[in-house]
Amino acid sequence: xxxxxxxxxxxxxxxxxxxxxxxxxxxxxxxxxxxxxxxxxxxxxxxxxxxxxxxxxxxxxxxxxxxxxxxxxxxxxxxxxxxxxxxxxxxxxxxxxxxxxxxxxxxxxxxxxxxxxxxxxxxxxxxxxxxx
Amino acid sequence: xxxxxxxxxxxxxxxxxxxxxxxxxxxxxxxxxxxxxxxxxxxxxxxxxxxxxxxxxxxxxxxxxxxxxxxxxxxxxxxxxxxxxxxxxxxxxxxxxxxxxxxxxxxxxxxxxxxxxxxxxxxxxxx
Numbered sequence: 482x483x484x485x486x487x488x489x490x491x492x493x494x495x496x497x498x499x500x501x502x503x504x505x506x507x508x509x510x511x512x513x514x515x516x517x518x519x520x521x522x523x524x525x526x527x528x529x530x531x532x533x534x535x536x537x538x539x540x541x542x543x544x545x546x547x548x549x550x551x552x553x554x555x556x557x558x559x560x561x562x563x564x565x566x567x568x569x570x571x572x573x574x575x576x577x578x579x580x581x582x583x584x585x586x587x588x589x590x591x592x593x594x595x596x597x598x599x600x601x602x603x604x605x606x607x608x609x610x611x612x613x
Numbered sequence: 614x615x616x617x618x619x620x621x622x623x624x625x626x627x628x629x630x631x632x633x634x635x636x637x638x639x640x641x642x643x644x645x646x647x648x649x650x651x652x653x654x655x656x657x658x659x660x661x662x663x664x665x666x667x668x669x670x671x672x673x674x675x676x677x678x679x680x681x682x683x684x685x686x687x688x689x690x691x692x693x694x695x696x697x698x699x700x701x702x703x704x705x706x707x708x709x710x711x712x713x714x715x716x717x718x719x720x721x722x723x724x725x726x727x728x729x730x731x732x733x734x735x736x737x738x739x740x
Contacts, residue, residue, distance in 0.1 A: 515616075523654055525652050525654055526616070538617060550638065
């Protein structure tokens with residue numbers, strides 16, 4: 482059982498770790514990991530799952546998690562699953578996990594973005610600064 | 614399948630003796646190249662109680678003091694063991710039970726020593 486490559490413990494080293502985009506912007510946490518079985522039977526970690534839906538699923542609220550995930554997908558403009566980050570985009574695993582993506586391409590702040598675009602920006606005076 | 618699904622499985626020996634739940638998953642980056650790096654392969658499962666002590670950092674020698682808390686939490690680690698994923702003979706997805714083939718469990722502490730000898734710098738931030 483002596484491994485030859487880099488080693489991590491999923492629960493200890495990956496889950497709940499901070500995600501940073503290519504510019505160092507904080508863009509969520511690792512809420513779950515996707516596993517896939519290869520043709521020869523080995524299990525591989527294929528993606529990081531981030532977002533409220535993935536977290537609810539991990540906490541045992543599967544139906545709520547799937548509902549939140551579907552709702553999040555409806556908020557986004559694309560059909561791509563923006564809460565799924567393929568492992569090949571992981572550049573470094575340390576105190577935080579560095580990704581080769583833009584924070585805006587992830588689903589982490591979709592609700593805030595949708596609220597700003599559809600509600601806050603339509604309120605008169607929305608462009609005033611707080612100290613004015 | 615997700616890692617959270619795997620963490621809900623119970624593990625039993627080949628004689629149906631309960632060994633505990635999967636508390637962590639040991640992953641090795643030694644798979645085929647995907648993009649610019651090797652894929653992360655599930656290598657082994659940590660079985661048994663280690664949750665609270667692990668979250669506080671007392672498992673796997675991350676935090677050593679205060680000595681009183683460390684001494685209280687150390688026995689928890691001794692109850693955890695590691696089983697290779699290759700030793701899982703049967704995956705009962707309905708009842709979430711993993712049945713092992715006849716095998717010898719590796720104590721977690723022994724497994725960690727092996728891990729640190731092979732670790733080139735990924736994963737642990739506060740060694």
